[in-house]
Amino acid sequence: MTSFRLYWSQRRILVSALALLLGASVLFVGSNLTHAADVTLTLYNAQHVPLAEAWTAAFTQRTGIKVDMRSGRDFELANLLVQEGELSPADVFITENSPAMSLVSNNGLFTQVAPGTQAQVPAQLSSTRGDWVGIAARSTVFVYNPSTLSQDMLPVSMMDLANPEWRDRFGIAPAGADFQAIVSAVLTLKGEDATAAWLNGLKANARVYSGNGAIMRAANSGEIPGGIIYHYYWYGDRNESGANSSNVELHFFGNQDPGAFLSVSGAGVLKSSKHPEEAQQLVSFLTSVEGQQLLSESNAMEYAIASDVPANPSLRPIAQLDAPLVDLSQLNGPRVIQLLQQVGLL
Numbered sequence: 001m002t003s004f005r006l007y008w009s010q011r012r013i014l015v016s017a018l019a020l021l022l023g024a025s026v027l028f029v030g031s032n033l034t035h036a037a038d039v040t041l042t043l044y045n046a047q048h049v050p051l052a053e054a055w056t057a058a059f060t061q062r063t064g065i066k067v068d069m070r071s072g073r074d075f076e077l078a079n080l081l082v083q084e085g086e087l088s089p090a091d092v093f094i095t096e097n098s099p100a101m102s103l104v105s106n107n108g109l110f111t112q113v114a115p116g117t118q119a120q121v122p123a124q125l126s127s128t129r130g131d132w133v134g135i136a137a138r139s140t141v142f143v144y145n146p147s148t149l150s151q152d153m154l155p156v157s158m159m160d161l162a163n164p165e166w167r168d169r170f171g172i173a174p175a176g177a178d179f180q181a182i183v184s185a186v187l188t189l190k191g192e193d194a195t196a197a198w199l200n201g202l203k204a205n206a207r208v209y210s211g212n213g214a215i216m217r218a219a220n221s222g223e224i225p226g227g228i229i230y231h232y233y234w235y236g237d238r239n240e241s242g243a244n245s246s247n248v249e250l251h252f253f254g255n256q257d258p259g260a261f262l263s264v265s266g267a268g269v270l271k272s273s274k275h276p277e278e279a280q281q282l283v284s285f286l287t288s289v290e291g292q293q294l295l296s297e298s299n300a301m302e303y304a305i306a307s308d309v310p311a312n313p314s315l316r317p318i319a320q321l322d323a324p325l326v327d328l329s330q331l332n333g334p335r336v337i338q339l340l341q342q343v344g345l346l
Contacts, residue, residue, distance in 0.1 A: 162201020
């Protein structure tokens with residue numbers, strides 16, 4: 001299977017050609033966006049609020065199209081969309097992780113994303129159905145305290161954390177959408193039996209925390225040696241005071257391990273949107289050069305993934321992550337929750 005490292009290296013070689021091919025798509029944002037001061041879009045937002053606010057403010061400034069934002073968690077809003085069905089007031093849905101996008105897609109609630117917008121995003125980082133696209137990404141990592149875990153003691157694979165020697169030595173946040181997305185990647189890559197066995201091992205070994213930030217703080221204070229989180233918590237804290245990350249480092253699993261999973265944030269237009277053209281323009285803006293530069297220059301510290309905009313230079317280059325290729329449309333959030341409940345992690 002082709003790795004992300006090879007894919008992104010090949011993509012870098014083709015940047016010039018892609019720039020010519022996608023020029024029309026990029027210019028679409030700069031010159032063809034409709035100015036519609038009388039239109040207000042409803043955005044169901046599960047992304048970080050400051051980032052979503054920056055995106056929508058820039059979009060409104062450029063187009064005159066207002067955006068009314070309703071924020072919540074990935075599955076909270078995804079399940080709400082399923083309940084509302086064709087009566088939903090939402091025009092656009094954006095998330096932190098892909099499984100919530102798959103839930104909405106599997107219920108047939110998205111329309112096709114405009115071809116020009118799809119072309120702005122690598123195919124591996126969007127739905128294979130063409131009904132939503134990636135807008136940002138975050139890497140799975142193992143945060144650890146070098147005072148208690150030397151580099152030669154680190155797990156080679158995230159799957160190793162189910163082994164008895166890791167009992168009471170790391171933290172997870174099973175109630176969070178982030179960890180559930182990671183488990184969904186394990187389920188897709190390893191199958192149900194292996195995933196269930198792994199989760200049983202985590203149930204025996206891991207300490208449970210309320211979120212990624214709590215895991216990092218616990219490792220930083222020496223309460224636990226390490227834990228599974230997303231990369232941007234560490235980079236974001238180091239970018240500020242470093243108060244919660246000064247004693248810890250990040251271990252990138254690489255080797256196309258499930259622990260190198262690159263989780264993708266998505267954006268899609270609802271079939272029931274009352275303003276479908278303007279909704280498509282918002283998704284196009286998020287994946288445009290301008291939208292991705294806003295992401296790259298923000299304090300979110302997530303990876304820019306569209307329109308060949310480089311990620312924040314503080315981050316490990318995405319081509320070096322050696323992430324496994326995962327069909328994002330196959331990530332099964334509901335089944336992951338069932339498995340977590342069966343083993344007693346929820």
